[in-house]
Amino acid sequence: MSKNHRGKGLKNVPAQGRGTCPICHRTGIKVVYETKVNEETLKTCKECFKTVQNKG
Numbered sequence: 001m002s003k004n005h006r007g008k009g010l011k012n013v014p015a016q017g018r019g020t021c022p023i024c025h026r027t028g029i030k031v032v033y034e035t036k037v038n039e040e041t042l043k044t045c046k047e048c049f050k051t052v053q054n055k056g
């Protein structure tokens, strides 16, 4: 019962939300965070999202 639906929200996005982060270029990680970089919105990994957020 519990834990059966974890990550289900990512099943309908390509590759289950995984791919290469445009900033750190790591592959096979979750790239689902919309991050505003130089006036354009990129999908990045969680770490880069946090880094950008902290820069203000």
Ligand SMILES: [Zn+2]
Binding pocket: 021, 022, 023, 024, 025, 026, 044, 045, 046, 047, 048, 049
């Ligand atoms: Zn990244």
